[in-house]
Amino acid sequence: MADPILELEGLTKVYSGGLKALDSVDLNIRKGEIFALLGPNGAGKTTLIGAVCGLVRPTSGTMRAFGHDLAKDWRKARRRIGLVPQELATDMFEPVEHAIAYSRGLFGLPPDKARLEEVLRSLSLWDKRKEQIRALSGGMKRRVLIAKALAHEPDLLFLDEPTAGVDVELRKDMWRQIDAMRARGVTIILTTHYIEEAEEMADRVGIINKGHLLMVDEKDAMMKRLGRTEAHITLAKPMSEIPAIIARFPVELEREGTALCYRGGDGTGKGKAEVAELTKTLTTAGIDYVAIDTHESSLEDIFVSLLGKQEAAV
Ligand SMILES: Nc1ncnc2c1ncn2[C@@H]1O[C@H](COP(=O)(O)OP(=O)(O)O)[C@@H](O)[C@H]1O
Numbered sequence: 001m002a003d004p005i006l007e008l009e010g011l012t013k014v015y016s017g018g019l020k021a022l023d024s025v026d027l028n029i030r031k032g033e034i035f036a037l038l039g040p041n042g043a044g045k046t047t048l049i050g051a052v053c054g055l056v057r058p059t060s061g062t063m064r065a066f067g068h069d070l071a072k073d074w075r076k077a078r079r080r081i082g083l084v085p086q087e088l089a090t091d092m093f094e095p096v097e098h099a100i101a102y103s104r105g106l107f108g109l110p111p112d113k114a115r116l117e118e119v120l121r122s123l124s125l126w127d128k129r130k131e132q133i134r135a136l137s138g139g140m141k142r143r144v145l146i147a148k149a150l151a152h153e154p155d156l157l158f159l160d161e162p163t164a165g166v167d168v169e170l171r172k173d174m175w176r177q178i179d180a181m182r183a184r185g186v187t188i189i190l191t192t193h194y195i196e197e198a199e200e201m202a203d204r205v206g207i208i209n210k211g212h213l214l215m216v217d218e219k220d221a222m223m224k225r226l227g228r229t230e231a232h233i234t235l236a237k238p239m240s241e242i243p244a245i246i247a248r249f250p251v252e253l254e255r256e257g258t259a260l261c262y263r264g265g266d267g268t269g270k271g272k273a274e275v276a277e278l279t280k281t282l283t284t285a286g287i288d289y290v291a292i293d294t295h296e297s298s299l300e301d302i303f304v305s306l307l308g309k310q311e312a313a314v
């Protein structure tokens, strides 16, 4: 693996009330990847981001970014880290272009009109640049936050629930923006509780719940390893038992023998192929069916089952 851009080791945060929001989290982020941190509300996502961005003081653990220990050399790393926060807290009376230019100045960078225009245009904010932020719609306000984070050209960008509360159209648009950032070489860590978002965007996925990082893996590998296929085959004529010719398949009768249910391909990704083989075998044996409904388990199924297992273990 290439040198990680961000290394967290044993990162723990106990808030003053005693709540453990992060429990010994170990995580390495690779250069240029989109990493989705997936977890329900209250899982610890914002706390993790806050710790790296200097907004939350960790209780214990170490954090390194770009090779700098964040506890000692935070300033050296800070310039290279951008954050689009979850909360829409920004100066509502400021014109868009000032807010963004100011953000760049905060990070000690000289004004750069061309860069400002590029950022505004790339986020479709150019026409709105003179408007006060408060006059913009919720989705446009979120774009301003992204523009602020991009204005100082970060190498590592955190997006905390970038699409929470935005409509589907804008969400897709945001995904394109995020893709374009990746294409420019920005490493992106996004948090979301929309599983679809992780499924669509991420190279790797981390699943967090109650401060525990339960699993980190390549998205495709995770889906293959934990996924399964389920198919319901509605028969032309009901049957009372499974015919010997299909006994080798993981099938059961359901709906009073009017349908066959296949559940298989666990961890192999081969379920679909096996379903095709099963239907071919049925046809060959002269067993007619009228409908097939196939379902590949999604990241959502995996997520729900993992969280369920954690509940059971506590
Ligand atoms: N400043 C704080 N003081 C005390 N508890 C907090 C604070 N911020 C967050 N928490 C608690 O820590 C847990 C994790 O919160 P958070 O990191 O915001 O989760 P997420 O972003 O995944 O929804 C939650 O139980 C939340 O209530």
Ligand SMILES: [Mg+2]
Binding pocket: 045, 046, 047, 086, 160, 161
């Ligand atoms: Mg949050």
